[in-house]
Amino acid sequence: xxxxxxxxxxxxxxxxxxxxxxxxxxxxxxxxxxxxxxxxxxxxxxxxxxxxxxxxxxxxxxxxxxxxxxxxxxxxxxxxxxxxxxxxxxxxxxxxxxxxxxxxxxxxxxxxxxxxxxxxxxxxxxxxxxxxxxxxxxxxxxxxxxxxxxxxxxxxxxxxxxxxxxxxxxxxxxxxxxxxxxxxxxxxxxxxxxxxxxxxxxxxxxxxxxxxxxxxxxxxxxxxxxxxxxxxxxxxxxxxxxxxxxxxxxxxxxxxxxxxxxxxxxxxxxxxxxxxxxxxxxxxxxxxxxxxxxxxxxxxxxxxxxxxxxxxxxxxxxxxxxxxxxxxxxxxxxxxxxxxxxx
Amino acid sequence: xxxxxxxxxxxxxxxxxxxxxxxxxxxxxxxxxxxxxxxxxxxxxxxxxxxxxxxxxxxxxxxxxxxxxxxxxxxxxxxxxxxxxxxxxxxxxxxxxxxxxxxxxxxxxxxxxxxxxxxxxxxxxxxxxxxxxxxxxxxxxxxxxxxxxxxxxxxxxxxxxxxxxxxxxxxxxxxxxxxxxxxxxxxxxxxxxxxxxxxxxxxxxxxxxxxxxxxxxxxxxxxxxxxxxxxxxxxxxxxxxxxxxxxxxxxxxxxxxxxxxxxxxxxxxxxxxxxxxxxxxxxxxxxxxxxxxxxxxxxxxxxxxxxxxxxxxxxxxxxxxxxxxxxxxxxxxxxxxxxxxxxxxxxxxxxxxxxxxxxxxxxxxxxxxxxxxxxxxxxxxxxxxxxxxxxxxxxxxxxxxxxxxxxxxxx
Numbered sequence: 001x002x003x004x005x006x007x008x009x010x011x012x013x014x015x016x017x018x019x020x021x022x023x024x025x026x027x028x029x030x031x032x033x034x035x036x037x038x039x040x041x042x043x044x045x046x047x048x049x050x051x052x053x054x055x056x057x058x059x060x061x062x063x064x065x066x067x068x069x070x071x072x073x074x075x076x077x078x079x080x081x082x083x084x085x086x087x088x089x090x091x092x093x094x095x096x097x098x099x100x101x102x103x104x105x106x107x108x109x110x111x112x113x114x115x116x117x118x119x120x121x122x123x124x125x126x127x128x129x130x131x132x133x134x135x136x137x138x139x140x141x142x143x144x145x146x147x148x149x150x151x152x153x154x155x156x157x158x159x160x161x162x163x164x165x166x167x168x169x170x171x172x173x174x175x176x177x178x179x180x181x182x183x184x185x186x187x188x189x190x191x192x193x194x195x196x197x198x199x200x201x202x203x204x205x206x207x208x209x210x211x212x213x214x215x216x217x218x219x220x221x222x223x224x225x226x227x228x229x230x231x232x233x234x235x236x237x238x239x240x241x242x243x244x245x246x247x248x249x250x251x252x253x254x255x256x257x258x259x260x261x262x263x264x265x266x267x268x269x270x271x272x273x274x275x276x277x278x279x280x281x282x283x284x285x286x287x288x289x290x291x292x293x294x295x296x297x298x299x300x301x302x303x304x305x306x307x308x309x310x311x312x313x314x315x316x317x318x319x320x321x322x323x324x325x326x327x328x329x330x331x332x333x334x335x336x337x338x339x340x341x342x343x
Numbered sequence: 344x345x346x347x348x349x350x351x352x353x354x355x356x357x358x359x360x361x362x363x364x365x366x367x368x369x370x371x372x373x374x375x376x377x378x379x380x381x382x383x384x385x386x387x388x389x390x391x392x393x394x395x396x397x398x399x400x401x402x403x404x405x406x407x408x409x410x411x412x413x414x415x416x417x418x419x420x421x422x423x424x425x426x427x428x429x430x431x432x433x434x435x436x437x438x439x440x441x442x443x444x445x446x447x448x449x450x451x452x453x454x455x456x457x458x459x460x461x462x463x464x465x466x467x468x469x470x471x472x473x474x475x476x477x478x479x480x481x482x483x484x485x486x487x488x489x490x491x492x493x494x495x496x497x498x499x500x501x502x503x504x505x506x507x508x509x510x511x512x513x514x515x516x517x518x519x520x521x522x523x524x525x526x527x528x529x530x531x532x533x534x535x536x537x538x539x540x541x542x543x544x545x546x547x548x549x550x551x552x553x554x555x556x557x558x559x560x561x562x563x564x565x566x567x568x569x570x571x572x573x574x575x576x577x578x579x580x581x582x583x584x585x586x587x588x589x590x591x592x593x594x595x596x597x598x599x600x601x602x603x604x605x606x607x608x609x610x611x612x613x614x615x616x617x618x619x620x621x622x623x624x625x626x627x628x629x630x631x632x633x634x635x636x637x638x639x640x641x642x643x644x645x646x647x648x649x650x651x652x653x654x655x656x657x658x659x660x661x662x663x664x665x666x667x668x669x670x671x672x673x674x675x676x677x678x679x680x681x682x683x684x685x686x687x688x689x690x691x692x693x694x695x696x697x698x699x700x701x702x703x704x705x706x707x708x709x710x711x712x713x714x715x716x717x718x719x720x721x722x723x724x725x726x727x728x729x730x731x732x733x734x735x736x737x738x739x740x741x742x743x744x745x746x747x748x749x750x751x752x753x754x
Contacts, residue, residue, distance in 0.1 A: 048719040051752065055720060058746040082750055112344045114391045115719075118712020121705055125751035 001071040001341075002034045004062050006080035008042035008053070015183055016262050017077055017093050020140075020161050024074065024091075024340075027333045031341075036070075038062065042079070045109060048119045050096055054079035054126050074340060075134075082130045089340060090134040092144055092156060094259040099123040100151055101257045107187050128152045138340065141260040141282040159339055160285075162331045163262040166238050168269035170321065171246035177204040177231075178275075178307050179248035181241070181263050184211030188255045191220055192277075195300035198224035200308055205252075208244055210235045245270035250310045250317060254298065257281035265331065268292065268324030273317050275306045292324035346376040346707060347386035349410055350396035351403040358624045359398045359421050366516050369700035374707070382406050386414065392711035397483050398422050399619055401431020408432060411486050417710040418487040423497045423620025426474035429482050434462070445479050475617040480504055489710025491703070494643035497620040508713065511706035515622045517631050517694035523603040529593060530607050535566040536673045539608035539634075541601065542625045545576035549614035549639065549661070556665035558587045564673055565589075572596055572604060606632045609679060610672050614665075616657040618642035626652075630690040635682035637668055650685040717752045 005028070007021035021037055028035045040057060044050040057079050062070050063086070075081035077093035098109035099120045110116040131137060131154055139145035139156040148156050182188050190207055194217060197203045207217070207230065214232065221230045236244065245251070251267035252275045260282040264274045268286075274293035276283045289295040294310065296302040310317045348370070350363040363378075370376045376394075377387050386393050393416030395407050408428065411418065433442035439462045446454035454477060460466035469477055484490075484501060489509040492498055498510050530537050538557070544550050550571070557569045572593040575581045581592060596604065605611060611629035613636055615621075622643045629636055630651055638644035640654035647654075653672065655664045672679060692698075724743055725734075733740055747753045 048716050049723070051716065051720045051750070052723040054750050055724065055743075055747055055752065058750050059743065084746070084749065112391075114344060114708075114711035115715050117344050117708035118710075118716045119719075121709040121712075122716045122751060124705075125709075129749065129751050 002036075002065070002068065003028055004036050004038050004070050004073045004085075006038045006057070006062075006073055006075040006083050008057075008077065008080050009039040010043075011041050013183075016260075019164050019262075020093065021076055023165065023333070024161075024336070027337050031337060036065075038073075038080075038083075040080070044096065044098070047115070048122070050079065050099075051119065051122055051126065054082040054130070057082040058084055058130075060084075072341075078127070081134070082126065086135075088134045089136045090131060090138065090156075091159060091161075091340060092131075092137065092139045092148060094140075094144055095127055095148065095151065096123055097259075100147060102187065107256065124151060128154070136342070142285050143257070143282040144259045157339070159336060160260065160331055161262075161336060162333050163265035163269065163328070164238075165333075166242050166266075168242055168266060169246050170271035171243075175204075175206075175247040175249065177206045177248055179244055179251045179267075179272075180205065180207045180209070180253070181244070181251065181266070182209045182253070182255070182261075184209050184213040184217060186213050187258075188213070189277075189298070190217055192254060192298065192300055192303055193252050194220050194224065194226060194230060196304035196307060197226055197229060199300055199304040201229075202311065203229065203304065203307055205230045206233060206244060206248070207231065208233045208236050208241065241266075242270070245272060248272055250275055250293075250307065250321075252276075252303070252307070253283055254280050254303070255283075256298075258283060264293070264324070265328045268321070268328035271318075271321035271325050273310060273320035273324065275303065275310070277303070286327060287324075290320075292320045292327060294320075344374060344391045344708065344711060345387070345389050346370070346374050347390040347393040347416075348376050348378045348396075349393060349407045350378070351381070352378065355403060357398070357400060357403050359396050359403065361624060362421075362516070363396060365518055365696065366700065366703070369516070369696050370703060373700055373704050379410070383410075384413070386410075392416055392488075392707060394419065394707060395483075396421060397425070397428070398621075399425055399427045401428050401435055404428055405432050405435075408483060411483060415486045415488050417489045417491060417707055418483050419491040420480075420483065420497055420501070421493075421621060423480055423492075423500045424474050424478040424617075425482060426477055426479045427470040429479040430468070430470045432482075445482060446477065448481050449479050450477055475619065478504075478620075488713040489706070491706050491710070492620075493622045494620070494646050496618075496642045496646065500620060509710055511702070511709065513702045513706060514694045514699055515624070515627055516696045516699040517627050517690045518624075519696070520631050521599055521602040523599055523606055526599045526603040528607060529572075529596075529600060529604050530568065530570060530591065535568055536564070536609045537568050537570060537607060538610045538612055538669065538673075539570045539572065539604060540612045540614075541570075541572045541596075541604065542613075542623075543576060544571055544573050544579055544581065546578040547615060547617060549616060549657075550579045550581070552662050552665065553612055553614060554585065554587070554590070556662050556669060557590065559662075559666045560669050560673070561587065561589055563670060567669075567673055570604060570608070572601070602628070602632065605629050605634050608634050610635050610637055610669065612637045612669075613644070614639045614655065615644060616641055618644075627690065627694055630686040630694070633683040633687035633690075635672060635679050635686060637665070637672070648685070648689060651682055651689050717747075720752050721747070 005025045025035045025037045072087045073085040075090045078096040081090045137156040138159040145156040250273045253263040254277040258281045264283050264286050267274050274287045276287045277298035287293040294306040296306045351360040395411045396419045398421040429445050443458045446458035484506045491511050493515050568589050570591045611634045613626040618641045636652035638652045640656045653668050
């Protein structure tokens with residue numbers, strides 16, 4: 001088959017969706033398919049720009065290339081799923097979150113002015129139309145599927161993606177630190193981890209990742225006098241990432257109502273327990289309290305307590321990490337490709 | 344978003360006042376919304392969008408349409424046929440020219456000539472006989488940034504009228520059922536089946552046809568009863584000479600009595616023709632208490648699910664069909680039980696107040712922006728097209744318009 005894998009690309013950014021699309025394309029090629037990754041730069045502001053971007057995707061003609069049909073398109077996230085194709089499958093990473101669960105004063109892009117409210121509603125309408133026409137709809141997590149159903153009435157099959165294929169391992173040479181991995185934006189709530197560290201002087205933290213919230217987080221760290229106990233590594237290489245996971249005590253991952261999150265899987269493959277919060281969304285589908293990690297209230301004191309407990313109960317922490325590994329190993333690319341291709 | 348809410352409210356007595364008494368508090372839980380005092384010339388300071396409830400009664404709605412004329416907004420169209428309202432706003436104020444203009448705008452030269460005939464008293468008032476042929480809806484459609492209506496039927500009429508703004512079709516909110524256990528029973532105890540017709544009893548409710556059908560039904564089911572509750576219009580005679588045996592005539596009912604009557608009825612009859620595009624609060628109440636409906640197969644009534652309402656076509660066989668329908672319902676308790684369960688389910692799911700209020704928020708947010716979002720996107724397209732040598736009227740850009748419609752931008 002000739003297959004186009006569609007994903008938006010925020011210029012100069014690289015995150016979970018980009019990795020997911022690249023890996024999917026690679027795995028489809030491994031099965032002997034002819035695969036093209038279709039990427040269009042994505043800018044979602046100001047105002048109604050996100051809708052213009054949906055229209056740009058809609059204008060693309062991926063029904064054929066050089067007079068040969070493209071048999072299947074697999075779209076991943078807004079606005080790539082606006083693509084027009086008779087055999088469109090959507091593997092939904094997420095909708096345009098600023099118009100849904102992040103719509104509000106804390107994380108949102110849109111305010112209360114009539115134009116902004118109308119833009120949000122227009123985005124919902126667009127989703128109903130372009131997702132509703134897909135031949136099959138998959139979502140990367142229950143959380144994403146539930147949101148889709150609530151917002152559009154459309155049902156999706158849940159198909160979690162495997163994490164990045166790296167040689168994750170656990171090191172006997174354990175560090176004393178708790179690790180946070182991911183893009184630094186407000187919704188990831190790394191600030192809660194820093195506030196927790198401020199409450200317990202025994203906690204050491206490594207924050208791996210880059211993003212628009214970094215400056216604020218560094219100021220917060222300075223304000224609490226955490227210099228020396230908190231390291232911001234910025235973006236790290238794959239080798240460095242594997243090493244950080246391997247040497248960490250445990251991994252903190254508590255974004256607000258996250259779609260899915262590869263981080264818990266990567267932590268589990270490194271045999272590390274995960275600390276998350278009750279409102280984290282997707283991570284709660286894999287992190288089970290006191291089986292492979294700890295689920296606590298989204299408050300610095302509760303997080304500090306959880307991290308401290310893992311630091312002092314090493315046998316339990318080790319057992320949670322091992323249990324997590326068994327869970328993560330069940331998610332494979334072979335199964336994903338089979339379901340996306342309908343076999 | 345700050346919303347100014349224009350509507351009649353109790354103690355004014357109208358279906359729309361009752362509707363707003365129900366809906367407004369639910370909207371207050373979701374939006375910064377304030378009710379505009381009757382006759383106010385301006386909305387509250389800082390209003391982002393005005394919401395106008397418009398019906399056909401000039402006494403209740405003239406001030407609202409006056410406000411709409413000063414400031415466009417989102418219009419809830421409770422009736423599509425607004426001839427009576429427009430007549431009140433024009434001729435009722437001694438302004439024949441405005442009436443002529445309204446008729447001309449909707450029906451061209453013929454409309455103007457007919458209007459002259461009415462003004463000069465050479466023709467009977469159109470609003471009394473043929474309002475549905477001259478709805479005069481432009482008076483609100485021309486000023487509506489967006490429409491909210493309660494049926495696909497009215498949506499279709501608005502589109503036929505050339506309205507090209509956003510239209511949201513929302514269910515009418517249902518009243519929560521009232522506890523009637525302490526309310527006196529209005530119909531006699533016993534097994535005799537009870538049919539009920541409640542509301543303003545006029546020819547448009549097909550009362551003469553219902554009475555004829557009921558008389559014939561009594562020939563086969565002698566113990567069946569019919570309750571006619573509500574005030575009677577001049578165009579129907581409801582006196583001892585016209586009412587056959589088995590008819591119970593009730594005038595005004597208090598709210599709890601109304602609920603009790605509906606709950607005690609085996610079938611609620613809610614016929615209509617001509618329709619002005621209206622919904623029926625009484626039919627919704629009947630569904631809420633799980634009373635099967637018999638309705639005319641017109642307008643909003645046609646859109647009720649078959650599981651909850653039997654629909655009678657308005658044609659030359661109307662009375663015969665009505666007799667057969669009532670006979671079947673009265674004699675088939677299992678059918679009534681199925682319809683009753685379906686009616687209560689349907690009212691709970693479709694017409695649930697919270698659901699309707701949520702949908703109102705969506706419609707208001709969509710409508711408040713009018714076409715501004717679409718315009719912003721098309722501006723992006725126009726800018727790009729202009730930079731590569733096209734203008735927006737170039738036929739090559741037709742493809743862009745098609746694709747824009749496919750993603751919900753444009754009608």
